Amino acid sequence: MxxxxxxxxxxxxxxxxxxxxxxxxxxxxxxxxxxxxxxxxxxxxxxxxxxxxxxxxxxxxxxxxxxxxxxxxxxxxxxxxxSSTCLHEVLATLKERRRERTAKILHHLKALGIDIPLDYVLTLGKEGFTGRSQIFKAMVNLGFARPEKRYGDFEKYLGKKGLAYVEHHGLxxxxxxxxxxxxxxxxxxxxxxxxxxxxxxxxxxxxxxxxxxxxxxxxxxxxxxxxxxxxxxxxxxxxxxxxxxxxxxxxxxxxxxxxxxxxxxxxxxxxxxxxxxx
Ligand SMILES: [Zn+2]
Ligand SMILES: [Zn+2]
Missing domain, CATH: 3.20.20.140 (Metal-dependent hydrolases)
Incomplete structure:
Protein backbone atom coordinates (compact mmCIF):
# COMPACT_ATOMS: atom_id res chain seq x y z
CA MET A 1 0.00 0.00 0.00
CA SER A 83 -17.75 25.63 -0.66
CA SER A 84 -15.45 28.60 0.09
CA THR A 85 -16.54 31.59 -2.02
CA CYS A 86 -13.15 33.28 -1.72
CA LEU A 87 -11.61 30.13 -3.21
CA HIS A 88 -13.65 30.31 -6.39
CA GLU A 89 -13.18 34.07 -6.77
CA VAL A 90 -9.40 33.90 -6.47
CA LEU A 91 -9.10 30.89 -8.76
CA ALA A 92 -11.25 32.66 -11.39
CA THR A 93 -8.87 35.65 -11.26
CA LEU A 94 -5.86 33.37 -11.62
CA LYS A 95 -7.46 31.69 -14.62
CA GLU A 96 -7.92 35.08 -16.28
CA ARG A 97 -4.28 36.01 -15.58
CA ARG A 98 -3.11 32.71 -17.08
CA ARG A 99 -5.06 33.55 -20.21
CA GLU A 100 -3.48 37.00 -20.44
CA ARG A 101 -0.03 35.48 -19.97
CA THR A 102 -0.66 32.94 -22.72
CA ALA A 103 -1.63 35.76 -25.09
CA LYS A 104 1.63 37.58 -24.26
CA ILE A 105 3.76 34.47 -24.81
CA LEU A 106 2.05 33.88 -28.17
CA HIS A 107 2.84 37.47 -29.09
CA HIS A 108 6.56 36.87 -28.38
CA LEU A 109 6.48 33.61 -30.33
CA LYS A 110 4.93 35.40 -33.29
CA ALA A 111 7.87 37.82 -33.33
CA LEU A 112 10.10 34.72 -33.56
CA GLY A 113 8.18 33.49 -36.60
CA ILE A 114 6.00 31.03 -34.65
CA ASP A 115 2.42 31.99 -35.33
CA ILE A 116 -0.11 30.19 -33.15
CA PRO A 117 -3.70 31.42 -32.67
CA LEU A 118 -4.81 31.90 -29.05
CA ASP A 119 -8.13 30.21 -29.83
CA TYR A 120 -6.28 27.06 -30.83
CA VAL A 121 -4.25 26.97 -27.59
CA LEU A 122 -7.45 27.43 -25.58
CA THR A 123 -8.95 24.31 -27.16
CA LEU A 124 -6.07 22.24 -25.76
CA GLY A 125 -6.81 22.88 -22.08
CA LYS A 126 -9.77 21.61 -20.09
CA GLU A 127 -12.23 24.07 -18.56
CA GLY A 128 -10.41 27.04 -20.13
CA PHE A 129 -7.14 26.22 -18.36
CA THR A 130 -4.14 27.51 -20.23
CA GLY A 131 -0.44 27.39 -19.51
CA ARG A 132 2.94 26.72 -21.01
CA SER A 133 2.18 23.03 -21.49
CA GLN A 134 -0.77 23.83 -23.75
CA ILE A 135 1.32 26.34 -25.72
CA PHE A 136 4.03 23.73 -26.13
CA LYS A 137 1.49 21.16 -27.26
CA ALA A 138 0.27 23.63 -29.88
CA MET A 139 3.85 24.23 -31.04
CA VAL A 140 4.39 20.49 -31.40
CA ASN A 141 1.06 19.89 -33.14
CA LEU A 142 1.76 22.66 -35.65
CA GLY A 143 5.31 21.49 -36.32
CA PHE A 144 7.18 24.30 -34.52
CA ALA A 145 8.80 22.12 -31.85
CA ARG A 146 9.81 18.54 -31.17
CA PRO A 147 8.08 16.95 -28.19
CA GLU A 148 11.08 15.04 -26.78
CA LYS A 149 12.67 16.58 -23.73
CA ARG A 150 16.16 15.91 -25.02
CA TYR A 151 15.81 18.45 -27.83
CA GLY A 152 15.15 21.16 -25.28
CA ASP A 153 12.57 23.06 -27.34
CA PHE A 154 10.37 23.65 -24.28
CA GLU A 155 13.27 25.24 -22.36
CA LYS A 156 14.46 27.15 -25.42
CA TYR A 157 11.16 28.97 -25.93
CA LEU A 158 9.08 28.60 -22.78
CA GLY A 159 11.53 27.90 -19.95
CA LYS A 160 12.24 30.54 -17.31
CA LYS A 161 15.15 31.82 -19.45
CA GLY A 162 13.40 30.98 -22.72
CA LEU A 163 13.00 33.32 -25.70
CA ALA A 164 9.25 33.82 -25.27
CA TYR A 165 9.00 33.47 -21.49
CA VAL A 166 6.61 35.75 -19.65
CA GLU A 167 6.38 35.86 -15.87
CA HIS A 168 3.25 34.34 -14.37
CA HIS A 169 1.57 36.98 -12.23
CA GLY A 170 -0.20 34.81 -9.77
CA LEU A 171 -0.18 35.28 -6.04
ZN1 LIG B 1 2.82 19.66 -9.51
ZN1 LIG C 1 5.06 22.24 -8.80
Missing amino acids: AVDLHVHSNVSDGVYSPRELVLMAKAKGLKAFALTDHDSVQGVPSALSAGDEVGVYVIPGVELSTDIEDAEVHILGFYIDM SPKEAVRFIRDSGGAPVLAHPGTHIPHGFIDELIDFGLEGIEAYHPTHSNETTRKWLEFAKSRNLIVTGGSDFHGGNPADAPGLGSLPVPDSTVICLTQRWLEIQAV
Missing part, protein backbone atom coordinates in the same frame (compact mmCIF):
# COMPACT_ATOMS: atom_id res chain seq x y z
CA ALA A 2 1.25 3.45 -0.82
CA VAL A 3 0.11 7.06 -0.95
CA ASP A 4 0.68 9.88 -3.45
CA LEU A 5 0.00 13.46 -2.41
CA HIS A 6 0.85 15.28 -5.64
CA VAL A 7 -1.07 14.38 -8.79
CA HIS A 8 -2.27 16.42 -11.81
CA SER A 9 -5.29 15.68 -13.99
CA ASN A 10 -6.37 16.98 -17.39
CA VAL A 11 -8.19 19.78 -15.59
CA SER A 12 -4.75 21.44 -15.51
CA ASP A 13 -1.81 20.05 -17.47
CA GLY A 14 -2.11 16.32 -16.82
CA VAL A 15 -3.19 13.71 -19.34
CA TYR A 16 -5.80 11.67 -17.43
CA SER A 17 -9.19 12.75 -16.12
CA PRO A 18 -9.68 12.88 -12.33
CA ARG A 19 -11.83 9.75 -12.54
CA GLU A 20 -9.23 7.87 -14.58
CA LEU A 21 -6.61 8.78 -11.98
CA VAL A 22 -8.74 7.34 -9.19
CA LEU A 23 -9.18 4.10 -11.13
CA MET A 24 -5.42 3.98 -11.81
CA ALA A 25 -4.72 4.60 -8.13
CA LYS A 26 -7.07 1.75 -7.24
CA ALA A 27 -5.40 -0.59 -9.74
CA LYS A 28 -1.99 0.28 -8.29
CA GLY A 29 -3.20 -0.44 -4.78
CA LEU A 30 -2.82 3.14 -3.56
CA LYS A 31 -4.47 3.81 -0.25
CA ALA A 32 -4.78 7.57 -0.69
CA PHE A 33 -3.95 10.28 -3.16
CA ALA A 34 -4.35 14.02 -3.42
CA LEU A 35 -5.49 15.72 -6.61
CA THR A 36 -3.40 18.90 -6.84
CA ASP A 37 -4.13 20.60 -10.15
CA HIS A 38 -2.47 23.94 -10.95
CA ASP A 39 -4.64 26.87 -9.87
CA SER A 40 -7.82 24.80 -10.17
CA VAL A 41 -10.07 22.60 -8.05
CA GLN A 42 -12.54 21.79 -10.83
CA GLY A 43 -11.48 18.15 -10.93
CA VAL A 44 -12.01 17.61 -7.21
CA PRO A 45 -15.76 16.70 -7.18
CA SER A 46 -15.41 13.93 -9.77
CA ALA A 47 -12.26 12.58 -8.07
CA LEU A 48 -14.07 12.51 -4.72
CA SER A 49 -17.08 10.67 -6.10
CA ALA A 50 -14.92 8.15 -7.98
CA GLY A 51 -12.88 7.66 -4.80
CA ASP A 52 -16.08 6.90 -2.82
CA GLU A 53 -17.17 4.49 -5.51
CA VAL A 54 -14.02 2.36 -5.64
CA GLY A 55 -12.64 2.88 -2.15
CA VAL A 56 -9.66 5.18 -2.63
CA TYR A 57 -9.21 8.01 -0.10
CA VAL A 58 -9.05 11.22 -2.16
CA ILE A 59 -7.78 14.45 -0.59
CA PRO A 60 -9.04 17.63 -2.31
CA GLY A 61 -6.02 19.74 -3.18
CA VAL A 62 -4.57 22.45 -5.37
CA GLU A 63 -1.10 23.63 -6.42
CA LEU A 64 -0.66 27.38 -6.72
CA SER A 65 2.13 28.88 -8.84
CA THR A 66 3.82 31.89 -7.29
CA ASP A 67 7.01 33.71 -8.18
CA ILE A 68 9.94 35.10 -6.32
CA GLU A 69 12.88 36.75 -8.03
CA ASP A 70 14.76 33.86 -9.66
CA ALA A 71 12.72 30.84 -8.79
CA GLU A 72 9.25 29.47 -9.09
CA VAL A 73 7.68 28.73 -5.76
CA HIS A 74 4.73 26.35 -5.73
CA ILE A 75 2.39 26.08 -2.79
CA LEU A 76 0.22 23.01 -2.31
CA GLY A 77 -3.09 23.28 -0.49
CA PHE A 78 -4.67 20.17 1.02
CA TYR A 79 -8.24 19.70 2.28
CA ILE A 80 -9.45 22.80 0.49
CA ASP A 81 -13.05 23.67 1.37
CA MET A 82 -14.90 23.46 -1.94
CA SER A 172 2.92 35.97 -3.99
CA PRO A 173 3.99 32.96 -1.89
CA LYS A 174 2.68 34.66 1.26
CA GLU A 175 -0.65 35.45 -0.40
CA ALA A 176 -0.93 31.84 -1.57
CA VAL A 177 -0.32 30.50 1.94
CA ARG A 178 -2.89 32.91 3.39
CA PHE A 179 -5.40 32.16 0.67
CA ILE A 180 -5.18 28.39 1.29
CA ARG A 181 -5.67 28.98 5.01
CA ASP A 182 -8.66 31.23 4.27
CA SER A 183 -10.09 28.46 2.07
CA GLY A 184 -9.93 26.00 4.95
CA GLY A 185 -6.87 24.12 3.74
CA ALA A 186 -3.40 23.21 4.97
CA PRO A 187 -0.65 25.00 2.97
CA VAL A 188 2.53 23.08 2.15
CA LEU A 189 5.63 24.29 0.28
CA ALA A 190 5.96 22.12 -2.84
CA HIS A 191 9.28 20.60 -4.01
CA PRO A 192 11.63 23.18 -2.42
CA GLY A 193 14.63 21.56 -4.14
CA THR A 194 17.95 23.03 -3.11
CA HIS A 195 17.40 26.71 -3.86
CA ILE A 196 14.82 27.92 -1.34
CA PRO A 197 16.44 29.73 1.61
CA HIS A 198 15.41 28.68 5.12
CA GLY A 199 14.76 32.29 6.11
CA PHE A 200 12.19 32.60 3.34
CA ILE A 201 10.38 29.50 4.59
CA ASP A 202 10.41 30.86 8.13
CA GLU A 203 8.58 33.93 6.84
CA LEU A 204 5.97 31.69 5.20
CA ILE A 205 5.55 29.81 8.49
CA ASP A 206 4.60 33.16 10.08
CA PHE A 207 1.88 33.43 7.44
CA GLY A 208 0.51 29.97 8.21
CA LEU A 209 2.61 27.46 6.24
CA GLU A 210 2.12 24.02 7.77
CA GLY A 211 4.37 21.68 5.81
CA ILE A 212 7.12 20.85 3.35
CA GLU A 213 6.99 18.46 0.42
CA ALA A 214 10.17 16.54 1.26
CA TYR A 215 9.48 13.59 -1.04
CA HIS A 216 9.51 14.61 -4.70
CA PRO A 217 11.01 13.01 -7.85
CA THR A 218 13.35 16.00 -8.32
CA HIS A 219 14.83 15.56 -4.82
CA SER A 220 17.91 13.43 -4.25
CA ASN A 221 17.94 11.24 -1.13
CA GLU A 222 20.21 13.82 0.44
CA THR A 223 17.79 16.68 -0.38
CA THR A 224 14.86 14.70 1.03
CA ARG A 225 16.84 13.98 4.21
CA LYS A 226 17.68 17.67 4.65
CA TRP A 227 14.04 18.73 4.32
CA LEU A 228 12.90 16.00 6.71
CA GLU A 229 15.33 17.41 9.28
CA PHE A 230 14.26 20.97 8.54
CA ALA A 231 10.57 20.03 8.94
CA LYS A 232 11.32 18.43 12.29
CA SER A 233 13.18 21.51 13.50
CA ARG A 234 10.20 23.78 12.64
CA ASN A 235 7.39 21.39 13.62
CA LEU A 236 6.18 21.26 10.01
CA ILE A 237 4.37 18.26 8.59
CA VAL A 238 5.96 16.41 5.67
CA THR A 239 4.22 15.43 2.43
CA GLY A 240 5.32 13.86 -0.82
CA GLY A 241 4.15 12.70 -4.19
CA SER A 242 5.10 11.78 -7.72
CA ASP A 243 3.89 15.05 -9.35
CA PHE A 244 2.37 12.68 -11.89
CA HIS A 245 1.10 14.31 -15.08
CA GLY A 246 0.82 11.26 -17.35
CA GLY A 247 2.27 11.61 -20.81
CA ASN A 248 5.65 10.28 -21.76
CA PRO A 249 6.55 7.51 -19.29
CA ALA A 250 10.25 8.22 -19.92
CA ASP A 251 9.84 11.83 -18.76
CA ALA A 252 7.96 11.33 -15.55
CA PRO A 253 7.66 8.82 -12.74
CA GLY A 254 4.42 6.88 -12.47
CA LEU A 255 1.47 7.47 -10.21
CA GLY A 256 2.32 6.27 -6.70
CA SER A 257 5.89 5.47 -7.77
CA LEU A 258 7.58 7.42 -4.98
CA PRO A 259 7.99 5.69 -1.60
CA VAL A 260 5.99 8.21 0.44
CA PRO A 261 5.24 6.91 3.95
CA ASP A 262 1.55 6.29 4.79
CA SER A 263 2.12 8.29 7.97
CA THR A 264 2.27 11.50 5.89
CA VAL A 265 -1.48 11.24 5.26
CA ILE A 266 -2.23 10.68 8.93
CA CYS A 267 -0.06 13.63 10.02
CA LEU A 268 -1.51 15.87 7.32
CA THR A 269 -5.07 14.99 8.30
CA GLN A 270 -4.33 15.53 11.99
CA ARG A 271 -2.74 18.90 11.33
CA TRP A 272 -5.67 19.98 9.17
CA LEU A 273 -8.10 19.02 11.92
CA GLU A 274 -6.04 21.04 14.40
CA ILE A 275 -6.16 24.09 12.09
CA GLN A 276 -9.92 23.69 11.77
CA ALA A 277 -10.33 23.56 15.52
CA VAL A 278 -8.55 26.90 16.10
